[in-house]
Amino acid sequence: MYLGDPGKAHLLVNLSGTQPPKRSQTGIYDDALWCESCERRSSEIDRDAAEYLSRAELATPLQEADNRPYQAPDGRVLVWELKHAVPLRLHLFVLSVLWRASASTRDELKAFSLGPYQDRIKAILRSSDPIELASYGYLLRQERQHELRGGFILPTSVRYDEVNFVRFHGGGFCFDVKVSKAPMPDCFVALANGPVRPVRFMKFSLVETKEGQKLASAVRRASKLSRR
Numbered sequence: 001m002y003l004g005d006p007g008k009a010h011l012l013v014n015l016s017g018t019q020p021p022k023r024s025q026t027g028i029y030d031d032a033l034w035c036e037s038c039e040r041r042s043s044e045i046d047r048d049a050a051e052y053l054s055r056a057e058l059a060t061p062l063q064e065a066d067n068r069p070y071q072a073p074d075g076r077v078l079v080w081e082l083k084h085a086v087p088l089r090l091h092l093f094v095l096s097v098l099w100r101a102s103a104s105t106r107d108e109l110k111a112f113s114l115g116p117y118q119d120r121i122k123a124i125l126r127s128s129d130p131i132e133l134a135s136y137g138y139l140l141r142q143e144r145q146h147e148l149r150g151g152f153i154l155p156t157s158v159r160y161d162e163v164n165f166v167r168f169h170g171g172g173f174c175f176d177v178k179v180s181k182a183p184m185p186d187c188f189v190a191l192a193n194g195p196v197r198p199v200r201f202m203k204f205s206l207v208e209t210k211e212g213q214k215l216a217s218a219v220r221r222a223s224k225l226s227r228r
Helices: 036-054 087-103 117-127 130-136 210-227
Strands: 080-082 138-143 152-160 163-170 173-178 199-204
Touching: 036 087, 087 117, 087 130, 087 152, 087 163, 087 173, 117 130, 130 173
Parallel strands: 138 199
Antiparallel strands: 080 199, 138 173, 152 163, 163 173
16 A cells, blocks of 8 residues: 555654664554455455555546536546446455454554444455445545655544544545444535445545644654654
């Protein structure tokens, strides 16, 4: 999921400031999660998702009923479609990230849990049932700045209109996954992704959000500690 600007080295920043940053080609790995056959299947889904997201430049503007793209007043395209992506495969990847983060016993992930949804999502990953998958729709946004597309931010809980979502960042994208019995908020139905319709996404700037400002502040503090 290191899908930053091709040709540029990725800068790794350790937010704790207690250890020197280390480059990793594999990320956080937990060999106790899957059996061998499940691991092979999961790896195939991961590869597909990485391919779909790394080719986001092939996305096309979502057309309105009159065949015009959805645009902001300044002319920017608001909604894009990843028509080259297989919706079912990408949806399985999104849920598998959440399940792995919840099921792992690694120290980095102890603060995150799906609670009663952990076993339900595991069953969906085994069955690939599109009807069950549709209950866990997700919203997708892409970071505008290439230099900020190389990071992965671990899952955290967010709420929209009193509906629970889980958010994680990876490959320059922000994923907001509905993990709730409540229906998708009406304002998101047109944007929500599932296992069937072509994948839709909007673009955003992480540094302009409260979440991004907190992260930037943590990076600055860690940079000062590392220089000391």
